[in-house]
Amino acid sequence: MNSNNLMSKIEALLFVVGDEGMSVKQLAQYLEVEPMDIEAGLSELQTQYEESEVRGITLKQLAGSYQITTKPALADAIKKLVENPTNQVLTAASLEVLAIIAYKQPITRAEVEDLRGVKSERPIATLVSRALVQEVGRAEGTGRAILYGTTKEFLNYFGLKSLQELPPLPDAAQAEEEQETDLFLTKFQETFNQN
């Protein structure tokens, strides 16, 4: 199968499966070619979408599977179709709780509350109902508290390929140190320039 032919098949399959997406493994299985060829085809296809101003769609890897999506630059054109353009975004409290769960999973509600210094029942309920977090087990010991973790929908909602793609957790202490080092260097530079 030549690569143009393969790309057209990949495109057709991804079009049909829509937001369910397909992984490299699945594509290889259905098209009966090696995963390596699929990867090459996907990346070539993506390059062609991105480089062409004629195309309104592109490829995106979300939660481990490839999906055909519209290009971000066209959001305004599409919003006119949508009845309720104000997408229900998460509140500051929900985002805070979600950040803690994302980086510290599996984690209990009590642990989240200790860290925030504030009750977090409601934000957690919101996140569960929006399928962004779910129960991933029970803690040892008395009470067998629910342990929470993030879902596949979480990755999709934030446009992430996997949890490894989460931005690194800012390290406050490190930031302070860097500032101090910078300060030292500028001072040193000044002194050096004066001499």
Next chain:
Amino acid sequence: MSYEVKLDAFSGPLDLLLHLIHRLEIDIYDIPMAELTSQYIDHIHAMQTLELNEASEYLVMAATLLAIKSRMLLPIHEGEIDESELEVDGPDPREELVTRLIEYKKYKEAASELQVLETERAQVYTKPPSDLSEFMPEEQLVLFDANVNVYDMLSAFQKLMRRKQLKKPLHTRVARQEISVKEQMRVVVDVLKNRGGRAMFSELFPYDDKATLVVTFLTLLELMKRQVVFVEQQHNFDDLTVLLQKEDIGDELEQFDEQN
């Protein structure tokens, strides 16, 4: 100095403290307790509309600040303490608070990073999968993984709501009276009967108004509980399949009335 403070501007006492530390340009590793405590207390006075359950947490923090402040004022009487316990550099009463603040600050910053990602992702649209069930051979449809829990249901519902957002009604519908779970139980069972006892999860939601969608979802959970329907998940796709187990639901409807 006092001014209006909106409660929802802060997501908790630690958040308020960080705000004050930032505004007063305080070094977090060397907090002037007297100043921070008085500012903090002024703030919670200004928050007159504190909701009761959150007020308690702000007050606990105020008490903690006062305790730290007073511990820092305590003189150390040499006679009372064993010399060996006196470290050259005794533990700073502020230490625990600073640790908590720094830890909390990390996640607050991570949350704003997530918010950026959320905004970016909202610029991108996808479409629901095409329905190929009519082209599928029977035996392929029976490849099921019968392990569906409430989280799978919620996840399917969440996806459905997102897809519905893209469907703008062509004309405004006249406001309908609210439907009940009981009525909807009949409707869902009828739909399943007409489809030969099997339907995709999304096929049971041909509505565009949120209230009906939610009621239908609750109805499905109710029918699952009463074992009128069985929900399965295919290996290939995430979409759930709903199977009718029982055609006559007269008894269930009666029981439902008794319980509600």
